[in-house]
Amino acid sequence: MSRQGGASGNGGRSARSQASAEEATADLGKTIQRLRKAYNLSLGELSEQSGVAKSIISQIERNETNPTLSTVVKLSRALDTTVDEVLRGETQSPFIEHQQKSAVPILESQDGLCRLAIAGPLNLIDFFQWYDFHAKPSGVLESSPHPPGTVEHLYVVTGELEVTTAGETRIAKAGEALRYRADVPHRLVNIGDTDAHAVMMLALRQFGAQG
Amino acid sequence: MSRQGGASGNGGRSARSQASAEEATADLGKTIQRLRKAYNLSLGELSEQSGVAKSIISQIERNETNPTLSTVVKLSRALDTTVDEVLRGETQSPFIEHQQKSAVPILESQDGLCRLAIAGPLNLIDFFQWYDFHAKPSGVLESSPHPPGTVEHLYVVTGELEVTTAGETRIAKAGEALRYRADVPHRLVNIGDTDAHAVMMLALRQFGAQG
DNA sequence: ACGCTGTGTTCGTTATTCCGAACAACGGAT
DNA sequence: ATCCGTTGTTCGGAATAACGAACACAGCGT
Numbered sequence: 001m002s003r004q005g006g007a008s009g010n011g012g013r014s015a016r017s018q019a020s021a022e023e024a025t026a027d028l029g030k031t032i033q034r035l036r037k038a039y040n041l042s043l044g045e046l047s048e049q050s051g052v053a054k055s056i057i058s059q060i061e062r063n064e065t066n067p068t069l070s071t072v073v074k075l076s077r078a079l080d081t082t083v084d085e086v087l088r089g090e091t092q093s094p095f096i097e098h099q100q101k102s103a104v105p106i107l108e109s110q111d112g113l114c115r116l117a118i119a120g121p122l123n124l125i126d127f128f129q130w131y132d133f134h135a136k137p138s139g140v141l142e143s144s145p146h147p148p149g150t151v152e153h154l155y156v157v158t159g160e161l162e163v164t165t166a167g168e169t170r171i172a173k174a175g176e177a178l179r180y181r182a183d184v185p186h187r188l189v190n191i192g193d194t195d196a197h198a199v200m201m202l203a204l205r206q207f208g209a210q211g
Numbered sequence: 212m213s214r215q216g217g218a219s220g221n222g223g224r225s226a227r228s229q230a231s232a233e234e235a236t237a238d239l240g241k242t243i244q245r246l247r248k249a250y251n252l253s254l255g256e257l258s259e260q261s262g263v264a265k266s267i268i269s270q271i272e273r274n275e276t277n278p279t280l281s282t283v284v285k286l287s288r289a290l291d292t293t294v295d296e297v298l299r300g301e302t303q304s305p306f307i308e309h310q311q312k313s314a315v316p317i318l319e320s321q322d323g324l325c326r327l328a329i330a331g332p333l334n335l336i337d338f339f340q341w342y343d344f345h346a347k348p349s350g351v352l353e354s355s356p357h358p359p360g361t362v363e364h365l366y367v368v369t370g371e372l373e374v375t376t377a378g379e380t381r382i383a384k385a386g387e388a389l390r391y392r393a394d395v396p397h398r399l400v401n402i403g404d405t406d407a408h409a410v411m412m413l414a415l416r417q418f419g420a421q422g
Numbered sequence: 423a424c425g426c427t428g429t430g431t432t433c434g435t436t437a438t439t440c441c442g443a444a445c446a447a448c449g450g451a452t
Numbered sequence: 453a454t455c456c457g458t459t460g461t462t463c464g465g466a467a468t469a470a471c472g473a474a475c476a477c478a479g480c481g482t
Contacts, residue, residue, distance in 0.1 A: 069278050069280055070236055073298070
């Protein structure tokens with residue numbers, strides 16, 4: 001036992017671990033639930049997409065069971081994340097303040113053939129997805145509210161889009177970017193007479209912390 | 212089948228995963244054993260240090276059981292590593308993932324006029340910037356290393372780009388996405404004979420977690 | 423030869439994960 | 453007021469993961 005016995009210089013082995021596994025999986029349920037709700041999934045839907053019985057998911061979310069590895073893997077995959085991320089929980093301190101709301105700067109490479117436009121910086125984000133968005137003329141995309149704190153970024157590649165949220169309406173043309181609250185109903189309309197193409201990013205605030 | 216609910220163009224969830232969990236934990240036993248032997252530990256020793264019965268460890272190493280999450284956590288800790296590392300096995304991820312066009316799920320709005328393509332999901336990011344990238348034919352963009360853990364996402368809108376990082380080279384055409392490490396020198400080249408247009412996102416990992 | 427120490431394996435039992443179905447609770451319809 | 457479809461929950465029962473002890477096979481020593 002213990003003591004490195006061996007001639008070989010094995011690396012110093014830590015002797016910790018031991019009974020600390022419970023605490024490691026302590027907030028797993030909370031995390032699973034947080035991710036599931038971030039995707040607006042019900043237990044049944046997540047069950048279908050993951051292949052895990054919804055009763056199990058319910059128990060896992062309330063830490064009433066000690067799931068099998070394969071179960072956790074299935075859930076992690078369905079939630080587009082890894083096991084470690086799920087285990088890590090939310091013990092991360094969001095710092096870094098780096099506001100840079102100036103107008104879209106443009107960088108050029110040495111040979112002058114490349115243009116790099118910073119479309120939008122953002123910080124303190126724990127989870128996001130981004131989308132490629134196409135809309136034919138007069139196409140409309142209605143979105144129901146996302147979780148509180150969610151911010152949506154829209155960068156228009158071609159065409160002309162109109163965004164309405166919380167009673168306000170703005171128009172963005174090709175090359176412009178919009179940033180707006182997404183935790184209220186909002187709507188996108190292609191008001192141009194050509195196809196519109198945009199890149200959309202959805203940034204969810206992970207958990208409370210102040211607003 | 213009917214994406215969730217409603218109206219919204221909320222995030223489209225992938226329907227993959229499903230029964231692929233087995234293959235994910237396939238070489239877990241091999242990995243555990245490799246790590247254990249790397250430390251010159253016997254089953255009994257690892258059992259003591261981890262708190263897992265050695266009979267279980269034996270079965271896990273031969274993939275004769277489907278361990279509990281807490282069991283895997285205990286073993287991972289005793290082996291000074293993380294669950295994901297153990298799951299990843301030794302398939303040293305190429306660190307440059309290629310997301311084919313066909314793999315990008317596409318959602319349609321109710322009126323059928325809008326197409327929403329998820330270019331690339333990513334989780335638990337604390338800080339990022341994204342860019343609109345234009346390159347004339349044979350244009351080159353050289354980038355020096357970003358902070359450790361930084362991952363770069365590239366979504367090609369039009370044209371054809373070649374990415375080289377850590378000795379690996381991949382090509383992405385319009386509609387495809389690349390995801391690769393950016394904490395080493397990397398280079399983008401427009402290898403097509405037309406202008407290339409892409410959206411690039413730089414995601415910095417905020418907290419340590421060595422990679 | 424014999425014991426001895428350590429390896430990894432297999433064996434009963436207990437404890438619990440997992441599933442599917444049945445359940446209650448809510449909200450929206452007609 | 454009553455039917456729905458949906459939410460998340462709880463309830464048997466089958467499957468099995470976990471444990472500890474007993475097991476076989478080695479290598480070394482006297």
